[in-house]
Amino acid sequence: MPFLQTRMPIAAQPDRPHCPRSGSPGWLGRRRRRVVQRKNLTPGPGMAQGGVVPPQPLSTPGPETRLGRLVQPADANEHGTLFGGEAMRFMDEAAAVAAIRYARGTVRTAHVDAIDFRTPVPIGVFLEAIARVVAVGRTSMAVEVVLEAEDRHTAARTVTTTGRFILVAVDGEGRPREVR
Numbered sequence: 001m002p003f004l005q006t007r008m009p010i011a012a013q014p015d016r017p018h019c020p021r022s023g024s025p026g027w028l029g030r031r032r033r034r035v036v037q038r039k040n041l042t043p044g045p046g047m048a049q050g051g052v053v054p055p056q057p058l059s060t061p062g063p064e065t066r067l068g069r070l071v072q073p074a075d076a077n078e079h080g081t082l083f084g085g086e087a088m089r090f091m092d093e094a095a096a097v098a099a100i101r102y103a104r105g106t107v108r109t110a111h112v113d114a115i116d117f118r119t120p121v122p123i124g125v126f127l128e129a130i131a132r133v134v135a136v137g138r139t140s141m142a143v144e145v146v147l148e149a150e151d152r153h154t155a156a157r158t159v160t161t162t163g164r165f166i167l168v169a170v171d172g173e174g175r176p177r178e179v180r
Helices: 027-038 086-102
Strands: 064-069 107-115 126-136 139-152 157-167
Touching: 064 086, 086 107, 086 126, 086 139, 086 157, 107 139
Parallel strands: none
Antiparallel strands: 064 126, 107 157, 126 139, 139 157
């Protein structure tokens, strides 16, 4: 993150935006500096820049978790296809189930890496989410999710949406706990 490495005084940074209300220079820089002061982001041994250990790929991915549902009219937009937000919610639910099974405890979604919407999903199609834990860090898990649509009449299956979610295992008080 480049803004964590800058040590120039705010006034000496001419490319910083001015505050829209007061007109003072570098107002964004002061906000970023407060964030750095609140969190200790100094990398420790074995830690990446930013203080976070990225999840390491598993030699053999975790078992598949499969959730299924029928796309209803309430889930659709004016074009008669599944809302993107509904697809994301369903994928997040599948990712959570896979992470809970792997961690054997409570998890929370921390980050959504990318979601690729490949084809629209019409009303009346059976939708299946296939989730699998593919990488594990100390407290976090990376889960890849694939949404497949199955036509009720022909049984033809199509990959409609793919995504990668990062979930963190938490204890009873909501603090991160070790997965392994």
